Amino acid sequence: MTGARDDYLLDLSASRRGYALNKMCLSFKEERNRQRFSADEAAYCDEFGLSPEQKKAILDRDWTGMLELGGSIFYTYKLAMLDxxxxxxxxxxxxxxxxxxxxxxxxxxxxxxx
Structure with a gap:
C-alpha cells in the first residue's frame, strides 16, 4: 500500500471508511489511552473495530496505507507523535x-x- 502521492482526498466516502481508525487515533489525546495502546496495540485496535487492513496499517505504521484506508492526517498524526x-x-x-x-x-x- 505504500507509495508517494499527494492526492489523498478525505471526502465523505473516505471519512466513512476511516471512521473507526480516526476515532481510535483521536482517543490518543488522553494519556490513559496512549498507555493502553502502548501496552497492547493489537487489542486496542480491536476495541475500535478496525478492519483487518486498517489494523495492519496501524501495527505496521504504514502511514500511506492509513490515508488510503480513510485515515485523516490530523488524526493519524496523533499516532505518529506516540512514536x-x-x-x-x-x-x-x-x-x-x-x-x-x-x-x-x-x-x-x-x-x-x-
Whole structure:
C-alpha cells in the first residue's frame, strides 16, 4: 500500500471508511489511552473495530496505507507523535522524501514536492 502521492482526498466516502481508525487515533489525546495502546496495540485496535487492513496499517505504521484506508492526517498524526515522529517525517513519507528534504523544501517556499 505504500507509495508517494499527494492526492489523498478525505471526502465523505473516505471519512466513512476511516471512521473507526480516526476515532481510535483521536482517543490518543488522553494519556490513559496512549498507555493502553502502548501496552497492547493489537487489542486496542480491536476495541475500535478496525478492519483487518486498517489494523495492519496501524501495527505496521504504514502511514500511506492509513490515508488510503480513510485515515485523516490530523488524526493519524496523533499516532505518529506516540512514536516520536514529526510532521516533517510524515510529509517526507507522503512525498517520497526524507524528513530533512521535506523540511528543506518547506523552507525554500516550495509547493513542488517531487
Amino acid at each position: 516520536g515522529k514529526s510532521m516533517q517525517h510524515l510529509g517526507g513519507v507522503f512525498t517520497g522524501m526524507t524528513a530533512e528534504e521535506f523540511a528543506a523544501a518547506l523552507r525554500s517556499g516550495g509547493r513542488n514536492f517531487g
